Amino acid sequence: MNVLIFFFLFVFPLYSRQLAREYKIHSYGKSFNGFVAHLLPHEAQKLLEEDNVVSVFPNTHNKIHTTRSWDYLGLPLRLSRHSVESNIIVGLLDTGISLDCPSFNDKGYGPPPSTWKGKCVTGPNFTGCNNKVIGAKFFNLQNAPVTNLSPADDDGHGTHTASTAAGGAGGGGGLDGIGGGTARGGVARARIAMYKVCWSIMGCSDMDLLAAFDEAIADGVNVISVSLGGSPRMFFSDPMAIGSFHAMQRGILTSCSAGNDGPSTMTVQNVAPWILTVAASSTDRRFSTVVALGDGEKAAGMSINTFTPGKNMYPLISGELASNVSRDGYGNASACDYGSLSKEKVMGKIVYCLGTGNQDYVIKELDGAGTIMAVEDPSDYSTTTIIPGVYVDAFSAGKTIDHYINSTKNAQAVILKTISTRSPAPYVASFSSRGPQSITFNILKPDLSAPGVDILAGFSKLATLTGDPKDNRRNVFNILSGTSMACPHVAAAVAYVKSFHPDWSPAAIKSALMTTATPMRIKDKTAELGSGSGQINPVRALNPGLLYNISMNSYIAFLCKEGYNSSSIGIIIGTKGFNCSTIDSPQGTDGINYPSMHVQIVPSNSSISAVFYRRVTNVGFGNSTYKARVIAPEGLSIEVVPDTLKFSGLHQELSFKVVLKGPPMPEETKILSASLEWNDSKHRVRSPIVVYKPTL
Known part of the structure; x- marks a missing residue:
């Protein structure tokens, strides 16, 4: 007997309308086109053969990855910024939200920004939103037998991540006297929109995740935070990559957790280059x-x-x-x-x-x-x-x-x-997933790190402190650890930078955070593949000096170079008749203007040889000169051409290349770590350079 399988279809709805009507579960059409349906394997294969179908893939389930941290990061609570921050909307895809938590008090808030187009869905244990939490929706496209079909958070995870990102500063924080103080989010006056995609009985379904992206983009959120993930997949078969790509097209940067499978290497998740992938680090x-x-x-x-x-x-x-x-x-x-x-x-x-x-x-x-x-x-x-x-x-x-x-x-x-x-800090948490990634070999992931160890934030009284039903302790705050907790820290940092620079692209904001990050204390060798550019420094990111920007055309050229089908790329970007042959093939080892540089040596006994082509935009001072400073270990030669960049005005863009050379790495050496820093005496624009030799 054949078993029905759930399949996602990411397509333009120009075909097989009868089949879609008969078996369709849900259509995506607010921000991108596609549907999910009950299909047998041979039916899915038949649809995959259609010219206007990007991908067909089975529905899988992802899992969730969890005060003082903002003071530690040096991000002050600025009363003068309240009116600006209150126009920022942080969207979270998570387990729901509990308005019982004092982090979500809306005292002093006016109505939602005029750009907001979402709504608040009510249900059991959730009677409505307020002017702080302005939107709440839930997604259960599989009709799983859940007890509370509403945006209410019966796990606590979503409440914790939401309050970490944008929880208000009202009310004392602490867990039964532990870690006392004023708990607050990074952008304490920003608005929150929660999209519940995770359920205790079935985890976080692909189809629900993609539906939430579709809604969040259309609703008008400014930043998206997703503290969940699964095994890495090719981009057009990965709902996280698909949803975040469309968000990026609309000017929305998506922050995602890197996963909790460290310290093993090659465990990092959510690796698309347009995603900001976050590792977990410690605070003091x-x-x-x-x-x-x-x-x-x-x-x-x-x-x-x-x-x-x-x-x-x-x-x-x-x-x-x-x-x-x-x-x-x-x-x-x-x-x-x-x-x-x-x-x-x-x-x-x-x-x-x-x-x-x-x-x-x-x-x-x-x-x-x-x-x-x-x-x-x-x-x-x-x-x-x-x-x-x-x-x-x-x-x-x-x-x-x-x-x-x-x-x-x-x-x-x-x-x-x-x-x-x-305690001394920061260092990469042992549980935080490490690179290198398995999808795009020469892009370093995670991108950077943020506090994810022992984070005090809001919690739901619908859940016990430990999650055990025999535990009778319930609280509106809890202390959790995980890359889930690191992810909303970066989402808040994104919102913070965006509130100062609303015209910066998602790639520009990502660059600012990466190049101004604080280098990490390395406790073990694999941590060099786990910290990315270092721990976020939101205040420094406001004035990075130089930006590594990435245009839509650059992403398209990158996808072509990675071997993705021209027609599939054309459908996902909304261009009929697109052909990769019309796009200049990007130069260099990675083919994209990424703020970090990474190369995997394959085969592992090969000599080191890589070239990275980069462009930087001046956002510091009009007339400025940046000089390159390279730190490299023995056995790795790094040349920067030119090694001096002279800018005559703001927003001017200049190019350079970085050439890596070296003999085969010794058998016992797996990682060589270096860095490039552009310095004009006022700004330090740092990029990590990592060479990795896979195990034979």
């Missing part, structure tokens, strides 16, 4: 949890522990000593594996567990009082525990705790409430 704040032992010693670890301890200590036992002897051999008791522990031995005690973490769920089920989880490779972010809990380093604090347990018959401990401390 971390959350620390201390364990006080009965002998007076203390051990520190990481977690988000919201529980306030009582006056007395609790009995402390290790998983090994709490073993369920009646079921010997079932799981690893030292690691507190499910089923390996005795409830009688655990009840009312704090349990010390070896392993990879998350044993707090096991100990809670056994009525334990808390969990100390000793891990060999501690993470660089904090996790909210379902009972009092902390993650400690097995080789330092863990040894101290284990020794204490085995040196007394009356071991006791108490897990204190989490506090915030300062």
